[in-house]
Amino acid sequence: MGMTITTMSALAEPNRLHIVELLRDGPLTVGEITVQLGLAQPQVSKHLRVLSDCGFVEVHPSANRRIYTLQPQPLIEMDAWLDSFRRMWEERFDRLDDYLKLLQSKEEKQSSTEGAEDK
Template sequence: MARAATTTDAFNAVAEPRRRRILDLLAGGERSVNDLVAALGVAQPLVSKHLRVLREVGLVEVRDEGRRRMYRLNGRPLKPIYDWVKSYEQSWAQRFERLDAVLEELKEIENGDDGDDD
């Protein structure tokens, strides 16, 4: 089965780690391409390519400010990803509760408390 194009939806677009890093940077506020290039440490054409993908799925918006292009995050297209991941939250919570119990038992053993009240 062929893989969906990265520009079809937010799920595919954020599958690439560098695009997620761009979103993280833009979550802190609007940035120019040059700011992103400096923060990422990669060539401008590569950053522009990733920004194009993110724009096409609506995750970033762009505006011209003189000769600079300013990019900002648009979080609305992330909602389906949030909703999907949230469906696993109960499973994670249960696992963390079990892990907390195991860690507490290990801490008691380490401190010499075997749980018996002699």
């Protein structure tokens, strides 16, 4: 819900993740990003296009250049998505984990009669 696939796949690309991290410290032009990434300019433009389509960045043209600014929306959505899991590790994930370890040890006790274990 809201957590689209494209949001994740945008960040799955190393260079795009890097761009997002760069823009965390403030807006940058394409040229500046290109230098930081050590990539060719066309590739950077393409990555920025993808990030733009996902709502990760916004452009404002300034003279010859284009200034890219990070947009918080997709990150906020990621945060919301993580929320449903946060309970899992905050309200003691251990309880479930302990329960499973209990089950497992019970089974290991069975199979240990022939001395063969998996792995």
